[in-house]
Amino acid sequence: MEELLHYHFDVDGANFASAGEASVQVKRLLRQMGFSPDLIRRVSIAMYEGEINMVIHANGGDADIYMDPEQIRVVLKDHGPGIKDIALAMQEGYSTAPDNIRSLGFGAGMGLPNMKRYSDDMTVESTVGVGTTITLVFRSV
Amino acid sequence: MTVAQLLEKTGWQSLLSVDETREIAGGYAGDLLSWVMGRAESGDCWFTIMSNLNVVAVAQLTDVACVVFTEGVMPDEAILKAAALHDINLIRAEEPTYAACARLGELLR
Numbered sequence: 001m002e003e004l005l006h007y008h009f010d011v012d013g014a015n016f017a018s019a020g021e022a023s024v025q026v027k028r029l030l031r032q033m034g035f036s037p038d039l040i041r042r043v044s045i046a047m048y049e050g051e052i053n054m055v056i057h058a059n060g061g062d063a064d065i066y067m068d069p070e071q072i073r074v075v076l077k078d079h080g081p082g083i084k085d086i087a088l089a090m091q092e093g094y095s096t097a098p099d100n101i102r103s104l105g106f107g108a109g110m111g112l113p114n115m116k117r118y119s120d121d122m123t124v125e126s127t128v129g130v131g132t133t134i135t136l137v138f139r140s141v
Numbered sequence: 142m143t144v145a146q147l148l149e150k151t152g153w154q155s156l157l158s159v160d161e162t163r164e165i166a167g168g169y170a171g172d173l174l175s176w177v178m179g180r181a182e183s184g185d186c187w188f189t190i191m192s193n194l195n196v197v198a199v200a201q202l203t204d205v206a207c208v209v210f211t212e213g214v215m216p217d218e219a220i221l222k223a224a225a226l227h228d229i230n231l232i233r234a235e236e237p238t239y240a241a242c243a244r245l246g247e248l249l250r
């Protein structure tokens with residue numbers, strides 16, 4: 001069995017303009033490793049949405065990527081305020097993002113739905129006051 | 142139709158050309174970035190009035206053929222630099238978004 005590749009990224013909560021750096025690096029890595037363009041697109045967009053969420057709501061967090069030829073697993077962990085009602089947060093259009101974030105083009109309430117749309121499997125674990133961990137699985141075959 | 146052909150036929154201003162041979166397969170118009178990431182397809186011409194650095198990241202992740210800033214919007218120097226770093230074609234059109242989309246629609250017909 002091939003060894004699992006693991007990459008870790010710190011998502012900087014202070015710098016909104018640089019949000020997405022981890023996703024862009026992951027996109028480059030996946031391309032080098034020869035994954036299909038469709039898979040690369042799905043992984044990098046979903047991860048970007050996760051990064052943005054961590055910057056907007058949780059002052060940053062950790063992104064871990066585990067890759068093997070069959071699947072890619074992305075784990076996004078933060079110590080933010082947590083999600084009160086996950087089912088509500090998963091609805092398209094529902095957002096708690098502040099106005100200054102909306103003026104940048106975010107906060108449309110499509111972040112979590114996009115993560116679900118582009119992944120093959122998504123789990124959200126969240127405790128109010130403790131933080132949120134989102135695990136995304138993408139199958140390459 | 143390539144990006145070069147789009148520029149030639151519309152007279153829109155090229156702000157940054159990194160690959161004018163890129164084929165345009167379709168178009169998407171929108172300013173809410175998550176909608177763009179959910180709906181725009183690889184090879185699309187993306188019309189927007191949003192001009193902040195995140196536009197560059199979204200353009201790269203969605204793999205659009207080019208970004209067209211409509212309504213005469215002029216992105217700042219930081220965006221041009223980031224787009225150069227990430228190989229994103231940037232175009233500027235004076236027309237409103239609808240008119241610009243309609244022109245692309247005609248050209249792709």
